[in-house]
Amino acid sequence: MSGIWLPGAALIISIFLTFLFFLKNNSQNEETKIYKYLVIFNLLYSFLGVLGYVVAINFGSIYITGVIQSFYLVVMNIIILLILLYAITISNISPKVEKILKRIFAIFTLIIIAFILALPIDTIITENTLDVNGPAYYAAMVGIITYVPIILIFYIRYIFSKGFNYKKCIPFFVLLIMFIFGLILRRYYPEVITETFIFSFYVLVMYHTIENPDVKMIRELEIAKNEADKANQAKSDFLSSMSHEIRTPLNAIVGLSEDLQEDPNCPESMKEDLSDIVSASETLLEIVGNILDISKIETNNMEINEHIYNYKDEITKLAKLDSTRIGDKDIKLTVDFASDLPYELIGDKVHVKQIVNNLLTNAIKYTDQGYIKLTTKCINDVNNMTTTLYITCEDSGRGIKKENISKLFTKFERLDIEKNSTTEGTGLGLAITKQLVEMMGGNINLSSTFGKGTIFVVKLPQKIKVLTKPEEIVINQNKEEVNYQGHTVLIVDDNKLNIKVAKRCMTSLGFTCSEALSGTDAINLTKNNHYDLILMDIMMPNMSGEECFKIIKEEPNFYSKVIALTADAISGAEDKYRSEGFDEYISKPFTKIDMIDKLKKINFK
Numbered sequence: 001m002s003g004i005w006l007p008g009a010a011l012i013i014s015i016f017l018t019f020l021f022f023l024k025n026n027s028q029n030e031e032t033k034i035y036k037y038l039v040i041f042n043l044l045y046s047f048l049g050v051l052g053y054v055v056a057i058n059f060g061s062i063y064i065t066g067v068i069q070s071f072y073l074v075v076m077n078i079i080i081l082l083i084l085l086y087a088i089t090i091s092n093i094s095p096k097v098e099k100i101l102k103r104i105f106a107i108f109t110l111i112i113i114a115f116i117l118a119l120p121i122d123t124i125i126t127e128n129t130l131d132v133n134g135p136a137y138y139a140a141m142v143g144i145i146t147y148v149p150i151i152l153i154f155y156i157r158y159i160f161s162k163g164f165n166y167k168k169c170i171p172f173f174v175l176l177i178m179f180i181f182g183l184i185l186r187r188y189y190p191e192v193i194t195e196t197f198i199f200s201f202y203v204l205v206m207y208h209t210i211e212n213p214d215v216k217m218i219r220e221l222e223i224a225k226n227e228a229d230k231a232n233q234a235k236s237d238f239l240s241s242m243s244h245e246i247r248t249p250l251n252a253i254v255g256l257s258e259d260l261q262e263d264p265n266c267p268e269s270m271k272e273d274l275s276d277i278v279s280a281s282e283t284l285l286e287i288v289g290n291i292l293d294i295s296k297i298e299t300n301n302m303e304i305n306e307h308i309y310n311y312k313d314e315i316t317k318l319a320k321l322d323s324t325r326i327g328d329k330d331i332k333l334t335v336d337f338a339s340d341l342p343y344e345l346i347g348d349k350v351h352v353k354q355i356v357n358n359l360l361t362n363a364i365k366y367t368d369q370g371y372i373k374l375t376t377k378c379i380n381d382v383n384n385m386t387t388t389l390y391i392t393c394e395d396s397g398r399g400i401k402k403e404n405i406s407k408l409f410t411k412f413e414r415l416d417i418e419k420n421s422t423t424e425g426t427g428l429g430l431a432i433t434k435q436l437v438e439m440m441g442g443n444i445n446l447s448s449t450f451g452k453g454t455i456f457v458v459k460l461p462q463k464i465k466v467l468t469k470p471e472e473i474v475i476n477q478n479k480e481e482v483n484y485q486g487h488t489v490l491i492v493d494d495n496k497l498n499i500k501v502a503k504r505c506m507t508s509l510g511f512t513c514s515e516a517l518s519g520t521d522a523i524n525l526t527k528n529n530h531y532d533l534i535l536m537d538i539m540m541p542n543m544s545g546e547e548c549f550k551i552i553k554e555e556p557n558f559y560s561k562v563i564a565l566t567a568d569a570i571s572g573a574e575d576k577y578r579s580e581g582f583d584e585y586i587s588k589p590f591t592k593i594d595m596i597d598k599l600k601k602i603n604f605k
């Protein structure tokens with residue numbers, strides 16, 4: 001009975017493997033399906049191997065052992081067919097050919113099986129050995145010997161199908177080597193039956209190479225990912241609503257402070273405080289804006305909106321505005337543009353300005369004295385009407401240590417905390433800048449000497465709208481005076497304080513103001529009165545500004561200009577409101593100058 005150990009071991013491996021495979025929640029791809037049948041037939045094969053041995057040794061019945069051996073050979077052929085089907089499946093041939101080949105081989109195996117069952121079998125039982133021979137055995141061998149080289153061909157095809165990929169061939173090569181080794185062993189020790197052990201070992205090795213992801217784990221991961229996505233979405237929603245909530249009261253603070261500053265009765269000492277209130281509110285606004293931006297970038301909601309703009313004008317205005325931040329520091333700020341800079345570009349003006357603004361405010365913040373040079377050079381591709389801007393911001397400030405450069409673009413990372421503690425900031429500016437630059441197809445680099453200064457260089461592709469400034473003939477120049485005396489405006493806002501701020505601004509521009517605290521009020525008012533202009537707040541309870549506008553614009557004699565008023569500084573908002581029919585869009589908080597700008601833009605006269 002010494003020869004039973006290997007078939008016995010094979011049976012144990014097969015039982016173990018069957019449990020292992022079926023206890024797991026398996027995926028349902030073609031590969032796993034074939035493997036499933038391999039596991040089942042391998043178990044049957046190992047069982048028949050042991051059964052034949054036990055029957056032969058205990059009962060010595062050649063007839064019953066012969067029947068078992070016939071089935072044993074049948075199962076062996078089915079296993080080799082399954083191995084071939086597996087090799088065909090992974091070899092990357094066209095699905096149509098794959099189907100035909102699989103059918104042909106299945107029919108061929110059926111014929112072999114028919115021969116095995118029909119032909120006589122020679123069972124050899126000696127004291128130690130159980131062997132098989134005869135025509136049925138030769139038929140079985142025809143099946144095996146035909147398939148081995150075919151399997152090899154498909155595996156070789158698989159190896160070269162996606163680069164050099166050999167992982168899934170390992171079990172087959174293990175099988176081949178063990179088979180040859182088994183044959184040699186059998187010659188010298190005929191009592192050792194190796195086949196079932198070799199196949200079981202093959203199926204065991206294969207278990208580790210098939211694409212059989214743990215379905216349960218994937219499901220759990222999917223659930224966890226969905227939850228994380230939901231939490232992330234909730235975070236973004238929270239941030240955007242928080243930003244809205246903060247912007248609304250800030251609107252009142254900025255608006256009323258500006259008004260008070262202009263009041264001739266306001267004492268000088270108070271004017272200074274008021275200007276501090278405005279600048280602190282603006283800083284707060286920037287922080288809120290930054291947090292909103294980073295959350296938008298992280299949730300892939302940041303959009304790039306292209307418009308025609310004059311780069312030189314926009315950046316000059318921006319630099320002028322930023323230069324007020326220098327305060328009484330001894331810094332010389334120069335702004336320089338290449339002479340071949342195109343007159344008008346097409347690009348995301350708002351974000352280009354945001355990028356330059358972040359670099360410039362950093363330079364101002366982190367430079368105590370010396371100079372800041374903002375330079376823009378460009379390489380124009382006139383044939384394709386594109387240009388690459390090279391925006392350089394150089395300062396003679398504190399510089400950045402080499403080891404800190406890699407941390408610079410990480411969000412919430414601020415360097416030299418002790419030194420920075422007196423400088424405002426959240427550490428988001430450069431993280432946002434880098435993301436924006438990359439979203440627009442550019443890149444950002446820097447070079448810095450600690451203690452001496454820093455140079456940031458942004459490379460930014462933009463389209464060219466107009467290459468050189470068209471010649472302008474001025475016939476008559478009038479000094480423009482803004483006065484909207486005699487015009488009526490309806491201010492629609494659910495927040496009384498906001499109405500108060502807007503009213504002051506509009507009254508100072510000469511408008512006669514009416515107010516509505518809800519969409520319904522606005523609808524009623526517009527039914528009986530005509531207003532030259534309507535300032536429509538968007539976020540209102542019960543009826544949004546958009547809904548209200550939809551209704552009032554259906555009125556037969558409606559021809560008011562309507563400006564959407566909102567605390568959401570969402571990129572793309574401008575386009576959205578315009579497409580809904582609003583003439584303009586203004587984000588709160590707004591200044592008198594912002595309002596004049598918008599009125600000019602819509603040709604309000």
Ligand code: ATP
Nearest residue numbers: 362363366399414415425426427428429430431454
């Ligand atoms: P925020 O821009 O969000 O208001 P912040 O300016 O601290 O805050 P970043 O603009 O991301 O954040 O800059 C990150 C850090 O890099 C800064 O805290 C500062 O230490 C350093 N840094 C940035 N620009 C310069 C510069 N021109 N010179 C020296 N250090 C700089």
Ligand code: MG
Nearest residue numbers: 362425429430
């Ligand atoms: Mg900054």
